[in-house]
Amino acid sequence: MEKRPRITLMLCGGTGCIAGGSLKVKEAFEKELAANRLSDEINIVLTGCNGFCAEGPIGIVYPDDIFYEKLTPDDAKLIVQEHFIKGRPVEKLMYKEPVKKHAIPVMKDIPFFKHQVLRALRNKGLIDPERIEDYIARDGYMAAAKALLEMTPEEIIKEVKISGLRGRGGAGFPTGLKWELCNKVKSDTKFILCNGDEGDPGAFMDRSIMEGDPHSVLEGMIIAGKAIGATKGYIYVRAEYPLAVKRLQIAIEQARERGLLGEDILGSGYSLDIEIYQGAGAFVCGEETALMRSIEGKRGMPRPRPPFPVYKGLWDKPSVLNNVETFANVPPIILHGGEWFKSLGTEKSTGTKVFALTGAINNVGLIEVPMGIPLRTIIYDIGGGIKRGRKFKAVQLGGPSGGCIPEHLLDTPVTYEDIVQTGAIVGSGGMVVMDDLNCMVSVAKFFLEFTTDESCGKCTPCRIGTKVMLDLLTDITEGRGKEGDIETLEDLAKDIIAASLCGLGQTAPNPVLTTIKYFREEYESHIKEKWCKAGVCRSLVTFYIDPNTCTGCGACARVCPQKAISGERKKPHSIDQSLCIRCRQCYETCRFNSVKTGPRDMFKKEEPAELLEEVKK
Template identity: 60%
Template sequence: MELYRSHVLVCGGTGCTSSGAQQLIEALNNEIERLHLSNEVKVVQTGCLGLCERGPNVVIYPEGAYYCHVKPEDARDIAEEHLLKGRIVQRLLYRDIAEEHLPLSLNEIDFYNRQRRIVLKNCGVIDPENIEEYIGADGYQALAKVLTGMTQQEVIDTIKKSGLRGRGGAGFPTGLKWQFTHDAIGDKKYVLCNADEGDPGAFMDRSVLEGDPHALLEAMTIAGYAVGADQGYIYVRAEYPLAVKRLNIAINQAREYGLLGSNIFGTGFKFDIDLRLGAGAFVCGEETALMTSIEGKRGEPRPRPPFPANKGVFGKPTLLNNVETYANVPQIILNGPEWFASIGTDKSKGTKVFALGGKINNTGLVEIPMGTTLREVIYDIGGGIPQGKAFKAAQTGGPSGGCIPAQFLDMPIEYDSLIQIGSMMGSGGMIVMDEDNCMVDIARFFLQFTVDESCGKCPPCRIGTKRMLEILDRIVEGKGKEGDIELLETLAKNIKASALCGLGQTAPNPVLSTLKYFRDEYEAHIRDKKCPAGVCQQLLEYVVMPELCRGCGLCARMCPVGAITGAKKEPYVIDPEKCTKCGTCMDVCKFDAVIKR
């Protein structure tokens, strides 16, 4: 066994990789070799550390020093100062946005110390391409415990008692779904994982696949034993090349170690896992469409019943959960259902992983106990809104969810409370919006996404969402008319009641939630022909403030349509009839004399 005095953990998730993490790892190894420290210091590529806003991220143990925004050219300072001389490189340490505080380690940072990591337990800690590091972190012990000492029903009962609910949609009880599949009659059963994460701004499942792939393999194997299946499929987006690569490595390693295949742990139990790549269709995140795609057919949903537990992929009883749901299973088996049930709230047990994005200082991946308030997530963990602007809303559940306004900042985040206010947990994307966001435009964005991604099989989704989008397009272009709001509501309710699958049934949610909480913005667009947030271009008017204009003429020279006139050293004027509202005049004015209203 090789022993090192220092371990340099470099985030190797997609976010940090895109910012140069691989070049940084190469530079660090070169410097360590140059200083003859190769026998003392090891550089480890990990999965996502979570604080994507500060990447590439580096943590050096045993000190636990956390460096952020690290570039390849910083490798020499880290190697010479920290690794050779034992001096912390102060300029690279994380700095708190508000206080310029210099914490040394992760545990001193609010972003991390306010989280509780179960699903993300190993992400950013182990090398995801090394099965021995996973085993060293108690990996595959839960599988051994199950296969050598528990019956199928005991495993299912453990999941039931834990209170674990599905982390990919409406939160159906996981143990109950396992029970249905176990009880189904069939000569062949399957275990599937939905890794087709398609919500805009969501990257929770991707980060688990990249940072801890063996946790998914172990959980699916446990599920296979519990329901009586011998084959599993992971349906993963082809747009996740790093996740696909690490899953393939993990599967091959597990087979080599006898943890997949025949006679696992000498018990006679047989189970194997293969990958199936999705082509990027959002509708394939719906369970029946996903199964149809695995069968090699066009990914379209089918009516239920029969439900997948009785007739799923290839017409056989099938269990389907998403990545995050499965990732909880090994920890529940090892620590007991009571331990898991003690976390969270009465009806929402455990933790939830969210991808924080949008108008937030600490963009990244967070895992919080169920029942944590939105305010804690936005301000304590997320670091608040950039430039001190006011929080306006948070979109959860992606295109199937809704917008949570500021009045619910102190509401606990859990399944039932989100549904009550017109949103949903969904897979865990959380897009934060501030005072500069137009909620009509936000609703339009999500509906446009759904229209583009609709499979077209059922008329309510294919036609109804298109009609809703046409109304929203009119409204943001200043062509809205009285009755449009009521028509949107009527269409939305009809689509929710009659669409074939969950995608269509939830497509109107962003429109309905914004109508409920931001109706005044719709009315301003329709009646006053104004966009209160100043976002919808066709409703804006660019004006030169005469008291601020120096008469330099730069705006007139840069205007692409000649809509600005004036004399040198005199205030210039914008002709609203000619103005195309491109905003160039406002961008180039050095004196902030051009405003939009």
């Protein structure tokens, strides 16, 4: 009999940690364990994404539940010698509480993890995604067995309807209703499709699920397939997610070998096979009708609805398309019931939602929280607040289709309905936090650049309209903005929303509209005062040092690539405007808030010669 390990080290094998070197760390541990003849006593498992990506590569030691962060191959020896052999957890490799810097050894005590509720990510960091047995040990495929052997399609649909589960891809359409509509259509061929075409900048929810728990997606699809009567399934993943493709492929092969996919699954009489279709990474292919065209081998462009895909979808056959996270939520609903699922969340937004937390926040990573949690809790308790103690400015939700939510709305509960009220959307779960160093006009411009690029070109308002809006924003950020530009932007936005066929065009102006709504004065100062107060737009800013608060620490002078800053130690410094290239490194570096921004022309009113004299003095 194989010896049972005494300790298991769960090493994160998500894309982030692998990039951080977790495979080399694994090798080092294996070598060190072998050298100490502990290989059969201590087990190393490469898991999917742990979620706390900012601290990666991450390793968790069970049974003690000790959380190690930022591991390097050199740390393997120390952990093996101290922790595994002598039983002394290594404090210097533990997570440090950000304020007092004391170590928090146990994973569940770390605030980042404490407020989370894991459902879609229930196997996060607990299983080896490439071993089907690990998934089965955590109740894997038991829900499929129940659905296939004990439930009728109507009973499955009823349970999902009770749960209140809504599409996690962004639109929030009730999942049970979608299945019911398709179930009622009579057809000899139907398709169950999974949307893994995650394309929002900064979003990696679906990626982590596909990489970390691929069988949960397959199981959800089998259950949904039975509910609608599907004969074939496709998972649409973009080719730029190679690890997700690889692990899904392994999972599909394992399930096929064991008869969990294919003919007569578990002896139930129901047959379904699933294939992966790799997309080329066009944003518009996340839209359902465009995605279906892409699988058909055509150019990915949306078509008008109705007919809705539940009636005429892939190859004009009835089809249901759900998002990766939606499918991952299905097995627990079947096992524990719809009532269990809606015990969390609000009346209309039930359950939990996965978010990719990123930007100017301390704890960058992947989180799952109950619906209805205030944004403030996510940003300050889980996210650990803003980096370097800076001031919160806005949080961007929903990617290029979403919007920016300002500080005074931070108590908004995260539900589909409440977030829409702010002008943003919950979306697929990208959450980009911005601090006071961000210029909101530039942020809007960034997202519009993205949608202008990604517009498929079918509808003129989206193809041309976003370009005209982008030109206007470019003018504003480069100092050519004029009176009336804001109104023109708003007007164009309304037309694009009204006249575009698909979600891409209908939502593309949202980042512009929400920034105008909440940060109008920034647009105005760009246009009227020629002043980008955050110092981002280079042609609209002058940096100067406030002599009253400058401590003369010299930090700004050291980072200045132009050597434009001079001054005696412990005396106020000054910037030579003729040398300054407005790279704003001094502005970001100053810890006393003494580097200030002023309008573009703040010194030009005076005679340049006089100014130069003044600087010399």
